Amino acid sequence: MSKLYALVIVDVPAMQTNHPYTYLVPKQLHDQVAVGKRVIVGFGKGDRHVQGFIVDLREDLPTQAGVTLKEVQEVLDLEPVITQEGLQLADWLADHTFAFKIRCLQVLLPNALKAAYSKTLKRLQPLDDPQIDALFGQSDEIDLAQLPAQFQNQIIHYRHQGKVEIIYHVKDKVAKKQVPAFKLLLTPEQLDQVAVSPRATKQLAMRDYLKTLESAKLYLQKPAQAASGLTSADFRTAAKKGWLEQSQVEQYRDPYADKNITATKPLELTPDQNFAVKSVQAHIDQKDNRTFLLQGVTGSGKTEVYLQMMAYALKQGRQALMLVPEISLTPQMMRRVKGRFGDLVAVMHSGLSAGERYDEWRRIERKEARVVIGARSAIFAPLDNIGIIIMDEEHEASYKQDEMPRYHARDVALWRARYHHCPVVLGSATPSLESRARAMKNVYTWLTLPKRVNGQALPKVELIDMRNEGKYAPVPDISNTMLNAIKDRLIKGEQTVLLLNRRGYSSFVMCRECGYVLKCPNCDVSLTLHMDSHSMRCHYCGHEEAIPQTCDSCHSRKVRYYGTGTQKVEEQLQSLLPTARIIRMDVDTTRKKGAHERLLQAFGNKEADILLGTQMIAKGLDFPDVTLVGVLNADTALDLPDFRASERTFQLLTQVAGRAGRAQKAGQVLIQTYNPQHYAIQLAKGQDYERYFQTEMGFRHRVGYPPYYYTIQITASYDNEAAAAKKMFTIAGELGKILSPQAQVLGPTPKAIMRIKNRYYYQLVIKYKHEPLLEDYLKGLLIQAQTEEKKGLKLVIDRDPLNFI
Ligand code: ADP
Ligand code: ZN
Ligand code: ZN
Numbered sequence: 001m002s003k004l005y006a007l008v009i010v011d012v013p014a015m016q017t018n019h020p021y022t023y024l025v026p027k028q029l030h031d032q033v034a035v036g037k038r039v040i041v042g043f044g045k046g047d048r049h050v051q052g053f054i055v056d057l058r059e060d061l062p063t064q065a066g067v068t069l070k071e072v073q074e075v076l077d078l079e080p081v082i083t084q085e086g087l088q089l090a091d092w093l094a095d096h097t098f099a100f101k102i103r104c105l106q107v108l109l110p111n112a113l114k115a116a117y118s119k120t121l122k123r124l125q126p127l128d129d130p131q132i133d134a135l136f137g138q139s140d141e142i143d144l145a146q147l148p149a150q151f152q153n154q155i156i157h158y159r160h161q162g163k164v165e166i167i168y169h170v171k172d173k174v175a176k177k178q179v180p181a182f183k184l185l186l187t188p189e190q191l192d193q194v195a196v197s198p199r200a201t202k203q204l205a206m207r208d209y210l211k212t213l214e215s216a217k218l219y220l221q222k223p224a225q226a227a228s229g230l231t232s233a234d235f236r237t238a239a240k241k242g243w244l245e246q247s248q249v250e251q252y253r254d255p256y257a258d259k260n261i262t263a264t265k266p267l268e269l270t271p272d273q274n275f276a277v278k279s280v281q282a283h284i285d286q287k288d289n290r291t292f293l294l295q296g297v298t299g300s301g302k303t304e305v306y307l308q309m310m311a312y313a314l315k316q317g318r319q320a321l322m323l324v325p326e327i328s329l330t331p332q333m334m335r336r337v338k339g340r341f342g343d344l345v346a347v348m349h350s351g352l353s354a355g356e357r358y359d360e361w362r363r364i365e366r367k368e369a370r371v372v373i374g375a376r377s378a379i380f381a382p383l384d385n386i387g388i389i390i391m392d393e394e395h396e397a398s399y400k401q402d403e404m405p406r407y408h409a410r411d412v413a414l415w416r417a418r419y420h421h422c423p424v425v426l427g428s429a430t431p432s433l434e435s436r437a438r439a440m441k442n443v444y445t446w447l448t449l450p451k452r453v454n455g456q457a458l459p460k461v462e463l464i465d466m467r468n469e470g471k472y473a474p475v476p477d478i479s480n481t482m483l484n485a486i487k488d489r490l491i492k493g494e495q496t497v498l499l500l501n502r503r504g505y506s507s508f509v510m511c512r513e514c515g516y517v518l519k520c521p522n523c524d525v526s527l528t529l530h531m532d533s534h535s536m537r538c539h540y541c542g543h544e545e546a547i548p549q550t551c552d553s554c555h556s557r558k559v560r561y562y563g564t565g566t567q568k569v570e571e572q573l574q575s576l577l578p579t580a581r582i583i584r585m586d587v588d589t590t591r592k593k594g595a596h597e598r599l600l601q602a603f604g605n606k607e608a609d610i611l612l613g614t615q616m617i618a619k620g621l622d623f624p625d626v627t628l629v630g631v632l633n634a635d636t637a638l639d640l641p642d643f644r645a646s647e648r649t650f651q652l653l654t655q656v657a658g659r660a661g662r663a664q665k666a667g668q669v670l671i672q673t674y675n676p677q678h679y680a681i682q683l684a685k686g687q688d689y690e691r692y693f694q695t696e697m698g699f700r701h702r703v704g705y706p707p708y709y710y711t712i713q714i715t716a717s718y719d720n721e722a723a724a725a726k727k728m729f730t731i732a733g734e735l736g737k738i739l740s741p742q743a744q745v746l747g748p749t750p751k752a753i754m755r756i757k758n759r760y761y762y763q764l765v766i767k768y769k770h771e772p773l774l775e776d777y778l779k780g781l782l783i784q785a786q787t788e789e790k791k792g793l794k795l796v797i798d799r800d801p802l803n804f805i
Contacts, residue, residue, distance in 0.1 A: 002059050002060070003024065003059065003060075003061075004024075004025040004030055004033070004057060004058075004059060005022050005023065005024060005025065005057065005058045005059075005061045005069070006022070006023045006024075006025050006033055006039065006054045006056075006057055006072055007020035007021070007022055007023075007054065007055050007056035007057070007058070008020055008021050008022075008023055008039060008041055008052040008053065008054055008055070008072075009021075009052055009053050009055055009101050009102050009105060010041060010043055010050050010051070010052035010102070011050055011051050011052060011102045011106075012043055012044070012050055015044075015786065016100040016101075016102060016783070016786065017783060018094055018100065018101045018779075020055050020056065021041070021043075021052075022061065022069055023039075023041050023069060023070055023071060023072045024069040024070070024071045024072070025057075025071070025072050026071050026072065028153075029072055029075055031153045031156060032075040032152060032153065032156065033054060033057060033072065033075055034054065034057070034079075034080050035054050035055065035056060035057055035080065035084075035087070036053070036054065036080025036081060036082040036083060036084070036086070036087065037053075037054050037075055037076065037077040037079075037080050037081065038051055038052065038053055038054075038075075038076040038077050038081060039051070039052055039053075039054055039072050039073070039074065039075050039076060040052075040072075040073045040074040040076065041070060041071075041072055041073055042070045042071075042073060043070075047070070049073060051076070052102075053082060053102070053105045055087055078155070078156060078159060078166055079159075079166075081109055081110070082105060082108055082109070083382065083384070085384075085416075085419055086105075086108045086380075088419070089104075089108065089380075089412070089415060089416070089419075090104040090105045090108060091104075092415055093107070093405050093407055093412070094405070096407075096411065096799065097404070097405045097406050097407050097799055098406075098778055098779060098782050098797040098799065099404045099405035099406070100404065100782075103404050103405055104405050107377070107380065107405055107407075108380050110357075110358075110361045110382065119143075119144035119145070119166055119167065120141050120142060120143055120144055120166075120167050121141065121142050121143075121144045121147060121155065121164055121165075121166060121167075122140060122141045122164060122165045122166075122167055123136050123140045123141070123163070123164055124140075124162065124163055124164060124165055125163050127158060127163060127164070129154065131151075132151055132154065132155075135147070135148075135151075141167070144166065178248040178249065179220060179221070179222065179248065179249060180220070180221040180222070180232070180235075180246060180247075180248060181218050181219060181220050181221055181246070181247050181248065181249045182218075182219055182221055182224070182235060182239070182244045182245060182246045182247065183216060183217065183218055183219070183244060183245045183247070184210055184213050184214070184215040184216065184217070184219075184243070184244050185215070185242060185243060185244055185245055186210075186215065186242075186243055186244075187215050188211045188215075191207055191210055191211050191243065192211075194207070194241070194243070202230065202234050202237075203234075203237065203238075203241075205228070205229070205230060205234075206228075206230055206234050206235075206237075206238050206243070207243075209224075209227075209228040209230065210238070210243060210244065218247075218249065220249070221235055221246070261335050261338045261339050262339055263339055263340075263342065264336070264339040264340050266304075266307070266308055266311065266340075267301075267304050269301075269304065269305075269308065270301065270451075270453060272300075272448070272449045272450065272451065273301055273304060273305050273308075273449065273453075275447070276292075276294060276305050276447040276449065277305055277308045277309055277312070279292070279445065279447060280292055280309050280312075280388070280423050280425060280447075281309070281312050283422075283423040284309075284312055284313050284316060284318070284387050284388055284422065284423060285316070287421040287422065288421065288423065289417050289418050289420075289421050289422060289423065289424075290423045290424075290445060291414060291417070291423070291424045291425075291426065291438075291443070291444045291445070292423060292424065292425045292426065292444060292445045292446075292447055293394075293426050293427075293428075293431055293435050293436065293438070293439040293444045293445070293446050293447065294425050294426065294427040294428075294447045294448075294449070295427075295428060295429070295431055295436070295439075295446065295447070295448050295449070295689075296427065296429060296448065296449030296450075297429055297449065297450060297451070297452060297458060297658070297687070298429045298452075298458070298654070298655065298657070298658020298659075298662075299452040299453060299454065299456070299458075299622075299658060299661075299662045300429075300449035300450070300451060300452055300453060301449065301453040302392070302427045302429075302449065303333065303336055303392075304453075305427075305449070306322065306390050306392065306425070306427065307336070307337065307340045309388055309390065309425060310322065310337075310340075310341070310371060310388060310390065311340070311341075312387075312388075313386075313387030313388040313422070314341075314344070314370060314371070314387070316387055317385070318385050318386065318387025318388075318422070319370045319371070319372070319383045319384075319385050319386050319387060320370070320371045320372070320386070320387060320388050320389075320390070321371075321372050321378070321379070321381060321383060321386055321388070321389045321390070321413075321416075322337065322371070322372070322373045322374075322389075322390040322391075322392065323373075323374065323375070323376070323378060323379060323389075323390065323391045323392065323399070323409055323413065324373065324374070324375060324392050324393065325375065325392070325393045325396035325398045325399065325619065326349075326375055326396075326398050326616075331596065331597040331600060332600070332621060332622055333373070333392065334347060334373060337371065337373045341371045343368070343369075344368075344369060344370050344371050345369060345371045345372075345373060346360040346361075346363050346364050346369035346371070346372050346373075346374075346381070347360060347372075347373055347374060348360055348361070348372060348373075348374030348375070348377070348378040348381060349374050349375040349378065350375065350377075351593065353593075361382070364381055364382055364383065365382055370383075375398070376398065376399055376400075376401060376409045377401075379409045379412045379413055379416070380412070385420070386416060386417070386420040386422050387420075387422050388422055388423055388424075388425065389413045389416065389417050389422065389423075389424045389425070390424075390425045390427065391409065391410060391413055391424065391425070391426050391427065392427050392428075393427070393428055393619060394410060394426035394427060394428045394431060394432065394435055395428050395430055395431055395432040395435070395651055397648075397802045397803070400800075400802045402803070404796075406796075406798050406799065408800065408802075410426065410435075426444070429654060429655065429658060429689070430650065430651040430654050430655065430689055431689075432647075433647065433693065433696060433697060433700065433706070433707055434706060434707045436693055437697070437707040438707075452662075454662070454663060454664065456661055456662075456664075456666060456667075457666070458657070458658070458661075458687050459629070459657055459658075459660040459661045459666070459667030459668055459669045460666075460667075460668055460669065461657055461669040461670075461671060461684070461685045461686070461687060462668075462669070462670055462671070462685075463671050463673055463676045463681065463685055464479050464481050464482060464670055464671065464672045464673070465673065465674075465676045466479065466672050466673060466674050467674055467676075469481060469672075470674075474576060475572035475573075475575070475576060476572070477500075477568070477569050477572055477632050477633070478569070478572060478573065478576065478632070479672055481670065482630050482632075482670055482672060483576060483577075485628055485630070485668065485670055486498075486573075486577065486580075486610065486628065486630070487577070488628075489609070489627060489628050490577065490579075490580055490609055492627075493625075494625050494626070494627040494628070494665065495603070495606070495608075495609060495610070495611070495623060495625045495626045495627070495628075496609065496610045496611070496626070496627075496628040496629070496630065497610075497611045497613075497617060497621070497623075497626050497628070497629045497630070497656070497659050497660070498569075498573075498610060498611070498612045498613070498629075498630045498631075498632060499613065499614070499615075499617060499618060499629070499630070499631045499632065499656050500565075500566050500569055500586075500612065500613070500614055500632050500633065501614070501615065501631065501632070501633050501634065501652065509526075509527070509529060509536065509547070509548060509559055509560070510559070510560060511551035511553065511554060511556055511558060511559050511560075512556070512558040512559070512560050513551065513554050513556035513558050514551060514553055514554040514556065516551050516552060516553035516554065518536060518548060518552065520538035520540070520541065520543050521543065522538065522540075522541045522543055522755070522756075522757050522758045523538055523540045523541055523543075523753065523755055523756045523757060523758075524753050524754050524755045524756070525538060525540055525753055525756075527543070527545070529547065529565070534546075534547060535547060536548075540753070540756045540757065541756065541757045565586075566584050566585075566586040566588075566612060566613065566614060567584070567588075569612060569632065570582055570584050570612055573610065573612065580609050580610055581607065581608040581609050581610070582608060582609070582610045582611075582612055583599050583602060583603050583607075583608040583610070583611050583612070584612050584613065585599050585600075585611065585612070585613035585614070585616060585617055586613055586614045586616070587614070590616070596616070599611075600621070603623065604623055606625065611626075615652065617656075617659075618652055618655045618656040618659070619655055621659050622659075622662055623659070623662070624662060624663030624664070624665075625663075625665070626659055626660055626661075626662070626667070627660060627661060627665050627666065627667050627668060628660060628667070628668050628669075628670070629656055629657055629659050629660040629667065629668075629669045629670070630669075630670045630671075630672075631653060631656060631669075631670070631671040631672060631673075632672055633672060633673075634649065634653060634671045634672065634673040634675075634681055634684075635649075635673050635674050635675045635678075635681075642803065643700075643703070643705050644802070646678070646679070646680035646696065647680075647696060649680045649681070649684070650680040650683060650684050650692050650696075653671060653680075653681070653684035654684050654687055654689070656669075657669040657684070657687060671684070671685070679692075679695055680692070683695065704744065704767055705767070706800070709744075709767040709768060709769060710767070710768055710769065710799075710800065711765055711766065711767055711799075711800060711801060712765070712766045712768075712774075712778070712797065712798065712799050712800075712801075713763055713764070713765050713766075713796075713797075713798045713801040714728070714731060714763065714764050714765075714766070714778075714781075714795070714796070714797055714798075715751070715761055715762070715763040715795070715796040715798070716728050716731070716761075716762050716763075716793060716794070716795050716796075717759045717760060717761045717762070717793075717794045718759065718760055718791075718792050718793055718794075719758060719759055719760070719792050720760065720792075721750075721754075721755075721760040723760075723791075723792070723793075724760040724761065724762045725748065725750075725760075725762050727762070727788075727793060727795075728747070728748035728762040728763070728764055729748055731748075731764070731781065732745055732747070732748055732764055734777070735764075735766065735777070738771075738773040738774065738777050739766070739768070739771055739773075739774065740770075740771060742768065742769060742770070742771075743766060743767065743768035743769075743771055743774075744766070744767045744768070745764055745765070745766055745767075746764060746765040746766075746767065747762075747763055747764035747765060748762050748763065748764045749762065749763060749764070750762055750763075751763050759794070765801075778797055781795070781797070782795070782797060
């Protein structure tokens, strides 16, 4: 046999390049290597063993004089873990997001394969090789790590023939869920024979109950206890007497099991909905890669449109992929998709345990699941025949990953849609300026749903000017107008949603004598008051200390709390409305797995009158009895030094306003603000996206921001400030030489929060339209910066950054 060479992208920290290294494949591994598999190879002078991905295999290689190639040491996978599509996608990702290729390959790897796991080999039929069969002994499953190397090739053949199966056992941090079960050992006739004292009433009851069951069938004990009124002690006694056998069974890890998801049927579409669905269907049919912007006001029935588009793709034998911003924040959407497509749906998001994630991934791979719904990283789901990609709330910032590779899920969606020749639908009530501008230029096809399905007008929005009303407010955070509106709902038995906008805002401690604010010793931020732990905490580094009694600076005792938190508002609210039932939803009450959904369900069941929460309640909720939405503090994000601050404020207020009046009853929205004149607040009041778009585009044009310009942000950090600044000025100098006069460089400047965990951050932003030399310069910078990592540099290049602070 001729020689075989593997081109491998290796994982060597601080020495990444995006070029593969060439390795010789030894004879005994010829059958095992394949493109997309992981291997162990030697690297560098010490020949240390590192992992890598095979990206190409070649039979002939021009011999490089004097170079002796190292050999592939070991092949880690029995089947490729990266597909052909994945390899191309990784190339593009590395290029587009200024990332190391190895990191892009790793992001494609299913989470399950990144978690700790062990592999077993399962025999599905006799293997007619006595040596291998002997390995199995009595059982049909053996630990793959114990398999002698000389049998590897044979096992691969068996696998292709379907005679064996490899099973990954994910080591779950959450212990497997075990529940008690039992099996009846006697027949009803035998039970009649057993002697029971007439005074042993419990045993008599147990015997009567057991006679109603089938023998040798496995029953779960909990439901049996509930049905019979007997206790677990009674079951133990019965087991001791030999009537039944107790055991533990593993409950299937379906993250959404027993949540009573009701099946739904397609609704009859309104004309606007119908037009949208038909337009996209045509492109599914033609296998045409087209991007649609579906702009529909809140309550216009976008979800039904998504569901029918996906159903159509499935009917054509293709698959559907749907992204939602943060799936833990939108359990209602997940329920609606499961309600329509049932077991065909796989759910992928960070709230699942490693085991659950693995189960869902396997269901996709085995093609049992043909609909995938998930948060950002679900865009990499291993679907091989996508018919439609849907991205709900496309304007949401959580679609951008803020570590390498810094991709935006929208860009990946467009890439995969090109690969699969399918349409993409971007949906929102408040599209990002970038997407709406593309729709205006016909790069995207614009579809609109201008009216609510129920025929109701959008809820009426009123502003409460806290500069005046605040003075007379009964409690600091709730004005009289707001209070009366809530009282009115309590009397009518209707529900209220209250939003406390916490972005860039928190409760801090300030001295009234000298103005001293307690800050984190490691970071340039004030410490946040936490009433649950009675301490001051830093949200960046986790530093924690006691709540001060006196001022550190002037020793005055007049230290006061400023700002507000959901807990504080809850207390204020409860003091004013002692009988109101309040559900509070924030990071503290939703930390536990599934808590988020439980709270929402309780609210949906009308177990509470008021839902009080942070941003997490603004999206996607659809409760018919909510007739009042109150925003307690509209302004907090407006002052942030980020040109998108007003866009975020407008989007948030419009989203949350849309939670009111979604069914028969009309809705009302009240917004408390100290900036009633600000255009973002004024236009949110009118829920006037069109005027908002015009106004904001005018502003972006004047100051030269996206979507008129592209932006790239470079950040350098060191543990000493001068080094960070010096690095950024060097980069700025180099940029000056390669950029055309049309480009602009903002900075270098210290970041708004310059110091975090005792590291100093400097940044610059490049604004440009067309710079032929820029990409190559930045790619070189990325590679070269690694040499300074030992000295403590961290360099980040972020294309189209969403956060400027
Ligand atoms: P959006 O996502 O645009 O805010 P939803 O998809 O949540 O709106 O729809 C709002 C409500 O209207 C939902 O309760 C939904 O079930 C209902 N709905 C949507 N389309 C129709 C239709 N064609 N006929 C009747 N009800 C509909
Ligand atoms: Zn800190
Ligand atoms: Zn002081």
